[in-house]
Amino acid sequence: MQADPLENFYLQFQKFVENNPNVISAARAASQIPESAKAIIILSPYSLYHVFPREWVSKAYRKTIVERPERLLAASMGIAAAITMYPALFNLKSSNNKLSSLNSPHVLKVHGTKWPQTLIKLCKEADNKLKNGKIEVPNNWNSGDIYLSSNTLLALKGSLGAIETGVDSIFNGPSPDHISNRAFVVIRPPGHHCHVSMPSGFCLLNNVHVAIEYAFDHYNVTHVAVLDFDLHHGDGTQDICWKRAGFKPDDDTEEEEQEDNKYNDFNKRNAKFPKVGYFSMHDINSFPTETDFATNEHIKNASTCIMNSHDLNIWNIHLSNWSTDEEFQKLYRSKYRTLFAKADEFFKTAKFEMESNSNENENKPFKGLVIISAGFDASEFEQTSMQRHKVNVPTEFYTTFTKDALKLSQMHCKGKVLSIMEGGYSDQAICSGVFAHLIGLQNQDWINEWGSEQVVKEIVRGCKPNWKPYKTKKKNDVIRIWAEEVIRLGRSMIPEFDDVIFKSKEKLLKHKQEQHAALTNDGKFNESLVTATISQRVTRAYAKEREYKKHDNIKKENVPFMQMNLSDEDENEDEDYEYDEELNKTFNRTVEDITIDDISRHLETLELIQQDDDTNEEDNKDKSKRSSSRRLQSSNGMYKIPSDKTTSNLKRDNNNRILSSSQQNHHHQHHTQNYDDSDISMMSHVSTMKHSTRSGGRW
Structure with a gap:
């Protein structure tokens, strides 16, 4: 066995x-709770084997290498923290038996035929170069960010296997009862800086676009909204969207054009499925648009906003400074949430076009998917060397953003959400960010005590x-x-x-x-x-x-x-x-009985049964009755145990901090606006060539 x-x-x-x-x-x-209602977490053991190989460098230089195997250990701490809070809401899978080829069709459609071959060749040659004390990457690459070895090839194959496992998990399970709607794929190296045939910023393959092609090839997904909250602009992901729209990439390496779809005089040809919208929030002053070193082209790319034109749907939002939680919440509602309104517009237009032009669309039915490029380097806990321009997000952001992604997916994609890990480089940022992200992935509320400095400090000791x-x-x-x-x-x-x-x-x-x-x-x-x-x-x-x-x-x-x-x-x-007695008391109350009270709330608030487009009206009525029955069952007292110790009965202030009895009375008398958006439509908040390296050095 x-x-x-x-x-x-x-x-x-x-x-x-x-x-x-x-x-x-x-x-x-x-x-x-049916297995299908649990979020799937995909672990990628092979991703560990991409290890910095230059043994002759100094310890000081090694410390500048922030894209490291330990990132997966920090992520595992965040996963474990989420599981201890909600053990019945998550299932783990390991992709240990899944190695996929860099020459797979879904990789070649993204990167062409030459780039995977070049990457394979460089990985195989790397060990001999390293033995002779030579840099193993080409001279025109940034050797401060990118490194290779023969084991890098193993890691990339393992990452591809994990991506495929993640997509399979939300579209095809061991049985119809074991198909979850949500999956988080924990892999490295990240992917959103990788262009068609050019690596950048630690990234060697564009993981998100590979997942999209795999979902199209195997499950007929026609439209995907990519939501990217990494600190850095996903320039590679965006550039590949231009390629998808039919524009010839600057680093194009395709051997020949398709006879029935050649480029015109302006290097444009017909767009093909799948169609992808890219929606990003990032720091405009960080890589690849680092202050004083960015080209005007990179700044323009990171600021592009275009919808439903020339087969393009791209929207970029720049992070802003904030000083209080209230300020950030207002920023999120008025500015950052615009991404969801634009993604909603993308899906609505796509549905209309698919229905109106069914013949031109090869009779393909609309089938949507939301993918999150989950980078945690914008976290308040990220190291200053990575987050040099002092714009960040509070830990709770990762829960709020993810819950909004669920809403978007429920509106258009039958609840299907795939999250793929991107950046995040300090143990604290990854651990706390993954923790908060997974809480949001199951539609639960983040409790600020969980993200306090002392709690995060204790968890990352395990790294x-x-x-x-x-x-x-x-x-x-x-x-x-x-x-x-x-x-x-x-x-x-x-x-x-x-x-x-x-x-x-x-x-x-x-x-x-x-x-x-x-x-x-x-x-x-x-x-x-x-x-x-x-x-x-x-x-x-x-x-x-x-x-x-x-x-x-x-x-x-x-x-x-x-x-x-x-x-x-x-x-x-x-x-x-310093032992904080009050924090320990409130933290204790947040975990007491939480798995009973909040699981029942999960069943009430997150739709478990989705209506299929190909079912008749009577079937849909039956499903609706069953769904209502299930929600009623979850709240009729069978296992929802009322208690003054459960988290739902603890009063909280605007920042989701637990209040003592005396504070609750004071809070009631001096109540200020609470930013609970659970019943508010996301649409109502819409207001009408030198480079630096990602890790901070220069080329």
């Missing part, structure tokens, strides 16, 4: 579930290769105890962390011991333990809990982490640490 790549994670998760009664109680709700748990903790320090649970889950998520990042014999030994522990008494491997989904493990742990209650004479060895009796002694390993 092939070992399950998620085995180690699930063994660790089983311990977490059994130790936490608030998670065990979620089993009552987990059984009510250290030689991480060790605290020997002692304050017994009421819920944050540190919870963070260590998250760290254990995150570090166990991808076994290849041991080979690439940890390189620890102790970890490998522990892995073998846990494999041995997974054996049943008769020495046979417990397959059911390995293959269970997250929600199934929650349910099994709940069954165990009931058994404990039946037999009072059985002594329970595991102690819930909220109730661990730990030493009050402080260690010198963190001398600047």
Whole structure:
């Protein structure tokens, strides 16, 4: 039997579930949620093997290489944090058995035939050059941002496999009941700077456009809206949109033109499916439009706004400075949300054109998809060397933006959303950004305590290769105890962390011991333990809990982490640490019973049954009845447990911070406008050649 790549994670998760009664109680709700309603997270172990290979450089130079395998470890911490809050709403998949060719049709349609061949050749030649102390990339490339080795080819094949797995997961599952609407693909290197045949800004293949072609080839997706919130303009993604519109790329490498669709005298030919709209918010002063070094062409490209003309739909918005949460919320409502209005316009026009010109459109029915280019380098936690111009977004932004993307997708794409990881380079930015993004991907609310500096600081401790748990903790320090649970889950998520990042014999030994522990008494491997989904493990742990209650004479060895009796002694390993009692109290309240109360709210607010275009009216009526019944069932008291400790009953201020009882009274008397947009239409907020490197150096 092939070992399950998620085995180690699930063994660790089983311990977490059994130790936490608030998670065990979620089993009552987990059984009510169909697998199709869960968000799929795609892990890409092969992406780790793209490693900076120049061994002769100094340590100081190595520190400037921010696109590194550790980015996946930081992402895993964010994933683990989201799972601890909502274990019944996520499923993990590993693309460990999926390596795809750079010569796949969906890659060649984006990059032509020459670029993949060139990239393959350079990767294969890189090792010999490196052995001789030579730079392995061509002289006209930015060697400060881009590096190659033979393992880079493995990483790229693995990333392509993960992308395909992500698309398959939302259009074709093991069964109709296992097709989710939402998937997050965690890969590296990023892709949105890569042009048709020119790498840039860490990017070697344009992951988003490859996903689009794959979705078109395999699932007949005709229209895609790409929403890009990376700090940097996705110049490569935008340029390929011009190619899709029929314009000849500047770096075109196609051997020959199609006989039935040649370029005219102005280097334009007919556009073909799939049609793509690109909608980006970014810092106009950062790469590839770095202040003092940007060309006028790059600045124009990063500022392009054109809709429904010449087969183009492109809209760019520049990030602005803000100083308070209220200022940012106003910015988001009046400026940044315009992207969704433009994407909505793109889809509406596409539907009209498809219906009006059915013959010209080869009788293709409209089929839409929303793709998020999920870069987290605009985060308030990103390192200053990357975020040099002091424009950023609060962590909550990633939840709000993602929830708006869900609304857009529900309006036009039957809820289908594919998110692909782009930038984000500090551990703090990636961890907190992924955490908030996944909360939004399941239509839940972000709680500001989760993104506090202290919480993020505790989680990212797990990104250290030689991480060790605290020997002692304050017994009421819920944050540190919870963070260590998250760290254990995150570090166990991808076994290849041991080979690439940890390189620890102790970890490998522990892995073998846990494999041995997974054996049943008769020495046979417990397959059911390995293959269970997250929600199934929650349910099994709940069954165990009931058994404990039946037999009072059985002594329970595991102690819930909220109730661990730990030493009050402080260690010198963190001398600047100050225990925040109030933050720990409010953080504790945010996780108590959350999986019961908010799961039921999830079922009420996020449509689970989509009406198919090819069903008749009676079928649609039946589906509507079933959908209404399911929503009523979720709120009729079957498992929605009213409690003054659940998060929905905690009053919050405008910034989603929990208020004490006295503060609640004061807040009621002096109420200010709350920016809850859940019932507001996104359309109502619309107001009518030198380069720097992405990592900050110069060419």
